[in-house]
Amino acid sequence: MKKFLSLLLISMMIFMVAGCSNGGNGGGGEEKAETAADANGDYHIAVSLPFTGTNASYAEYIQMGLEVGLKKLEKDGWLNGDGTGKIILDYFDDKNDATEGATIAEKIVASSDPYYLLEIGSFASGVSYPCATIYRDAEVPQYALTCSKSDFLPTSGDWGFSLSVTQDTAAARVAAYDIEYLGKKNIALIYSSDSWGLETCKYYTETAEKLGVTLLASEKYEDGQQDFTSILTKIKETNPELVMCFCAENDIVLIRQQAETVGLECDWQVSSKSRTSNVLQNLGDLGENLYGVYARTKDLKDPVYIEYEELYKELYAAKFAEDNNTTQKYADQGYNCMLTTIWAIKNGGTTRQAFRDQLATLKDFPGVQGPISFGPGRRVLQTQYLSQIVRNEAGELKWVNYEDILNTFDVDAVAGLK
Template identity: 20%
Template sequence: MSISRNKYQLASVVISVVISNPAWSDEVVLIGNVAPTTGSIAHLGKDQENGALMAVEEINSKGLVIQGKKVLLRLDSQDDAGDPRIATQVAQKLVDEHVVAIVGHGTSGTSIPASKIYSDAHIVQISPSATNPTYTQQGFKTTYRVVATDAQQGPALAKYAATTLKLKTVAIVDDATAYGQGLAREFENAAQSLGLKIVSRDATNDKAIDFRAILTKIKGENPDAIMFGGMDATGGAFAKQARQLGMHARVLAGDGVCTEALSELAGPATDNVICSSPGISLGKMSGGAEFAAKYQKRFGIPVVSYAPYSYDAVNVVVKAMKSADSTNPEKILAAMQGTDYKGVTGPIAFDPRGDLLHGVVSIFNYKNGKKTLLDEIRM
């Protein structure tokens, strides 16, 4: 596929801890990173990129030797703007640039269409944040992820709503993306099996800013809660407008909404949000406090969400590289199934599809705008 210079023009940057003097190395190896670093969820994409960059910088500073050669890693970072069409263009671009592995993409809606391109090229793709089950159910041997799936996250959130919050009725709204629809579907199936009544099912889109028509309809249905499948940029406005309409229903959401940035987007309405995340909380991670401190020192901002997962994703790729004693993409891919790595986010090992063997889903609420852990559910 050729890359045209049109409105979907690609943005990229190759990042390395050593930019102008790679003389100490015998080989320079590119690891691709793809995330939405522009657009409404750019804060999440930049967080992913920062985590991957931190891992590359640390590995380079320690020195990496493969087949007796000194290897310098460089992060080939691409912006797909959360757009599936740009994602496939970016994927082909990275294949053409001979990256040895991909960290990304940042969303399910971009990870899934890009995955066939990486599969055709026999390049491992390890996502730090794509949760839609379809991503690893396509029969590709190249797809991996370091987070739990929506098939785990949706039921965990539904179970918490039914058994802990004792809710009886729920309205469901999704943003019509692969992520939002997938999470909402998994939640709905689990909720119904637990005896929750679904009073309505509506869809918006991931660019929407005004939800008052949908919310006014739902207000008339008077549910105990509204489950919103989407990202924080839309979920924040959704929760805020529900509060402005005087609605008392809880807002339930997944990891796309469950970020540290939500309080800035929703204001006091965050206090009515219960959300899930497909992993353990940063404060509970082994080395989480140390990671947070290093991240703050390096970038001058706190972790938003996915940085620890992209950090671990890079380290998993490098561990496979060491196990294969090769920088050949196909040999790295062959070593991935044997992964047994203790990362910042926890123990990482994969089933034959590339999903984590031991998934954990965390449940949070917000108190005075601060994200607070309520429960951990091991799947």
């Protein structure tokens, strides 16, 4: 009898444990088959961004864009048009640290109150990528809007999305523009030692070599570095025509200013990450002729942009004025992310799986910089144009895209991407 009771007890315990672990798949021991909305009909979204650390400025911009998107939704009467069906964003600070990001990811997928429909973030690929398997295994959509790591989406199963082109594509395009369009053959490279910097450097160097150019110097720096004079002195000795920088926007400001200190005179190119109004504003005259790459220029007459700008000014008037009456590039991306998220929910994406399936079908969605479509790998299909800081007739410095460049220069063919 004792043996029977023991076996019965053990069996009950096994059933209980099995029951708990089964429910954990959906997060927080609670399967939400019909809707991810809470009792009030509101949807909760977790946002993981580096609010502290060297990439904090990017987090701030993305948050601004997301909040503008929410403002638009609020004006439209929330999801149901009658003031119900709110979206609530819960922000987490991953400090631009993979371990911190993974801890947050575990917390998000395990949470049942609130139950998160999806996760947005992080900023850096080095944080989004390690979290991809956590979200994938828990079957939570991960909208890593700025993740450009090439194997992020394959790793995330069917659960990851990105609004950025891959590092290999972006770096190859920049190399093609530099070498074949601008005709630069003596190039030096400066890059950050994070995952993004290391990979873009690798792909840029490979493409340059394919195009017959060996880089004069390739200098890596650590996160938090402030004084770049030693590597700039070294690069100056190689007498480059162009210095390509795969750096964060704060770093490019320091690098360009210190290049002046050591007397390094040449052309400068930054990646799309630093093609920002902040760089333009902080470099002043030193920024003139700086090259960058960028998606399509915002059409200021586009109703989507006009509405966005109005809401942006309503929420961030001081910032808008400070940035020479323009919206922040990463805020634009945050806004696009929010609009597409709203679209997916409104079109049936009310559970995690339905959201994932719906967002994957996004095609020609009217975003701030024109139509947004996801390719088969759930990554945005985007053209990148050569860009430059030029002085306009009023004497103001502005970022200007070479919008017609693709009519005469097939960058993807030159870069070996076709």
